[in-house]
Amino acid sequence: MNALFNCISQYHPISIPAWEVLSEALTQVELPKNSFLVREGMVCNNLYFLERGCLRGYYNNQDGKEVTYWFGFENNFITSFYSFISRKPGIENIQVLEDSTLWGISFETLNQLFDQHHDLERLVRIINEQYYIRLEERLMAMQFKTARERYEQLLGTSPHILQRIPLGQIASYLGISQETLSRIRSQV
Incomplete structure (x- = not known):
């Protein structure tokens, strides 16, 4: 859980009482390679912090082909954001690519903590903002960069990706x- 505390500190400092209640509310989740954290058609009820491992988010297109749209690595916050926030069934799958350790908190518990600790609410808002920025950067890359430029950008931001x-x-x-x-x- 130290990795989570260090990661949180980089986003926004939270008070000792907020950290204590958050620590008590988190549940450790161990998942084996090739299992699923979320499947399409279900409501995602938890926000996760990935302490160890690797995951991917993907959709099945109309032809049944898998379309990967994100990868999650250590120190990433993971959820089906649409489903988690809207409380509606999602259309994405989150698959575990390596044996993984996550820390999860339910939507209901998190919202109860928001009422008690506004620094937690601000922390999650900042996490959501960072997610939105990455999403927009990805959209811009897909629209305006060549395949080679996208590959080079991926290597620049996540060089470990080819090994994992x-x-x-x-x-x-x-x-x-x-x-x-x-x-x-x-060619590269």
Whole structure:
């Protein structure tokens, strides 16, 4: 849980009493490789902090093809944001790519803590803002950058990704075929 405290401190400091109640409210979750944290059609009831491991978020398109749109690594906050916030069933899957350790808190508990500790409410607002910024950056990259530029950006921001993520999922994330990814990799 030290990793979570250190990560939280980088976003926004919280009071000792807020940290104590948050610590008591968190539940440790251990998930094996290839299991699912969230499946499409379900309401995501928890916000998670990924302490160890790797996950991916993906959709199934109309042809049944998986479209990966994010990867989560250590010290990331993980949830199906649409489902978690709207309280509606989501259309995404969150798959565990490596044996993982997460810390989770339910929507209801988190909102109860917001009423008691406004610094926690501010912390989660900042986490949501950071998520939105990453989402917009991804949208801009998909709209205005070439496949090669997207690949180079990915290597610049997450160089470890090639060691941890299968190439087919990286290609899906970049919006290209695996063959195109191989061609780009041979040129870079």
